Amino acid sequence: MPVITTPASSFIDGSWVEGTGETTSRVNPAAPDEVVTTYRQAGPQELNQAINAASAASRAWDRLGVVARGRILSTAAALIRDRADEIARVMTAEHGKPLAESRLEVDASADTFDYHAGSARNPVGTEYPSSHPEERILTVRRPLGIVGVITPWNFPLQIPAWKIAPALLQGNTVVWKSASHTPGVSTLLMDVLATAGVPAGVANLLLGPGSLGSELVSHPAVAGVTFTGSVPVGHHIRGIVCGRGAKLQMELGGHNASIVLPDADVDLAASSIVNAAMGSTGQKCTATRRVILVGDGHDAFLDQLRDRVAALTLGPGTDPATQIGPIISASARDEVDAAIDQAVHEGGQVLAQATLPASDGYFVAPTLLTGPTSMTICREEVFGPVATVLHADTVDEAIELANATEFGLTAAVFTSDERTARRCVTDLDAGIVKVNAPSTGSELHAPFGGMKNSTFSGPREQNSAAAAAFFTHEKTAYLRLAPEEA
Numbered sequence: 001m002p003v004i005t006t007p008a009s010s011f012i013d014g015s016w017v018e019g020t021g022e023t024t025s026r027v028n029p030a031a032p033d034e035v036v037t038t039y040r041q042a043g044p045q046e047l048n049q050a051i052n053a054a055s056a057a058s059r060a061w062d063r064l065g066v067v068a069r070g071r072i073l074s075t076a077a078a079l080i081r082d083r084a085d086e087i088a089r090v091m092t093a094e095h096g097k098p099l100a101e102s103r104l105e106v107d108a109s110a111d112t113f114d115y116h117a118g119s120a121r122n123p124v125g126t127e128y129p130s131s132h133p134e135e136r137i138l139t140v141r142r143p144l145g146i147v148g149v150i151t152p153w154n155f156p157l158q159i160p161a162w163k164i165a166p167a168l169l170q171g172n173t174v175v176w177k178s179a180s181h182t183p184g185v186s187t188l189l190m191d192v193l194a195t196a197g198v199p200a201g202v203a204n205l206l207l208g209p210g211s212l213g214s215e216l217v218s219h220p221a222v223a224g225v226t227f228t229g230s231v232p233v234g235h236h237i238r239g240i241v242c243g244r245g246a247k248l249q250m251e252l253g254g255h256n257a258s259i260v261l262p263d264a265d266v267d268l269a270a271s272s273i274v275n276a277a278m279g280s281t282g283q284k285c286t287a288t289r290r291v292i293l294v295g296d297g298h299d300a301f302l303d304q305l306r307d308r309v310a311a312l313t314l315g316p317g318t319d320p321a322t323q324i325g326p327i328i329s330a331s332a333r334d335e336v337d338a339a340i341d342q343a344v345h346e347g348g349q350v351l352a353q354a355t356l357p358a359s360d361g362y363f364v365a366p367t368l369l370t371g372p373t374s375m376t377i378c379r380e381e382v383f384g385p386v387a388t389v390l391h392a393d394t395v396d397e398a399i400e401l402a403n404a405t406e407f408g409l410t411a412a413v414f415t416s417d418e419r420t421a422r423r424c425v426t427d428l429d430a431g432i433v434k435v436n437a438p439s440t441g442s443e444l445h446a447p448f449g450g451m452k453n454s455t456f457s458g459p460r461e462q463n464s465a466a467a468a469a470f471f472t473h474e475k476t477a478y479l480r481l482a483p484e485e486a
């Protein structure tokens with residue numbers, strides 16, 4: 001019996017707007033006969049309305065000043081906290097992640113708004129000396145104008161918060177094409193922003209298909225684009241945005257390695273790696289996909305890794321006993337299952353697998369594989385709870401193996417030897433290297449981003465200075481005094 005519990009709607013120029021596109025529904029991935037929400041998609045007409053609204057609202061939002069904008073972000077943070085239970089429930093219903101994880105994401109998103117609100121009082125420029133007496137040379141930052149934001153479904157509140165909070169703080173207006181799988185969470189964030197006092201037209205939400213994202217980034221009025229998602233979509237966007245000379249920030253997929261040395265703490269390495277590989281049903285860009293064991297002496301570690309994977313409890317995110325929720329969709333489940341079959345076909349073996357629940361939800365069994373490095377799964381991103389154990393004779397060989405993909409997002413190394421740890425930090429092609437910690441997770445204020453095909457060169461995300469560099473143009477002002485009147 002369909003149950004509709006969650007409103008979802010585009011939001012343009014301060015009003016909830018029913019789209020002129022197709023009617024679409026989002027079902028609960030833990031119980032696919034349950035409809036979480038139904039809405040009409042936005043199309044080109046709504047895109048133009050949103051761009052016009054964002055353009056008309058730009059000047060007043062800029063003139064308001066950064067400190068006043070910061071106060072509005074701080075109110076948004078408080079509202080997210082007030083509505084944390086409601087937002088977390090909708091997130092679990094749409095995405096499937098365990099309620100406790102949804103709750104952590106909501107709290108971190110509120111912290112993100114608070115962090116950027118606090119950075120409203122950071123210094124805004126630099127003064128340089130001049131060769132002319134009395135002249136002052138100052139750098140000033142100006143907003144880009146309209147920023148196009150495109151986000152994935154895996155962190156439906158946190159990733160939008162990383163982008164939208166600093167974009168607004170710096171005086172930009174926003175047109176956001178959110179992920180189709182999580183329309184209810186996007187709707188709640190827009191509601192929070194409007195209630196917090198973000199003026200009409202300053203933040204606009206389009207619930208629409210990927211093709212609408214393509215139109216958004218192609219629009220000549222969109223001065224900057226910030227995107228998180230897959231490599232193929234990212235490269236498509238890069239072609240458009242760079243082709244027309246607009247500013248671009250992107251964080252894309254990963255194929256992250258965790259290197260384990262024989263001197264690693266076995267409990268720490270096994271628990272961190274299972275968490276990083278299987279947590280959130282493996283649907284984190286930073287998830288550990290490959291576990292690289294260096295040398296011999298890993299029997300205790302492997303035993304523990306297998307036991308921990310096999311013991312994982314799957315179920316709906318609303319059950320407090322659930323450790324691993326469903327995957328996002330039936331097609332994602334089929335893709336992951338097919339990738340495991342292909343790995344076995346290519347010479348892989350299953351080392352451990354968790355038990356599937358008796359449910360018609362979109363569940364995939366968390367799976368630990370081993371096999372030759374030539375398996376496709378060792379280089380292509382499979383966005384689910386699957387990790388492959390590989391062997392290397394030396395640290396050099398492990399680093400070479402870790403670096404042997406097109407990606408370069410995160411990596412982890414487990415060792416008690418500081419020299420080895422430092423070497424890995426230096427030589428691993430990854431934007432984030434964790435020592436004795438899971439490859440997943442980051443502090444919301446530290447610079448975040450990858451290398452190689454996991455990113456696009458330019459300022460990284462999350463950190464306020466990096467955000468200011470991306471979401472503004474820097475100008476240099478040369479200020480001389482007019483001659484004094486005699």
Ligand code: NAP
Nearest residue numbers: 151152153179180209210213214229230233251252253285
């Ligand atoms: P995706 O398929 O690339 O979609 C991301 C966003 O782009 C969605 O809003 C999607 O809309 C939109 N989109 C789809 N086709 C488009 C097009 N042709 N032009 C413009 N926009 C388009 O990624 P996903 O499946 O949502 O998320 C999983 C991927 O994101 C993984 O590869 C993961 O590694 C990556 N990711 C990276 C990071 C990071 O920080 N590096 C973080 C999280 C996730 P629809 O939803 O309507 O399709």
Ligand code: MG
Nearest residue numbers: 152229230233
């Ligand atoms: Mg996708």
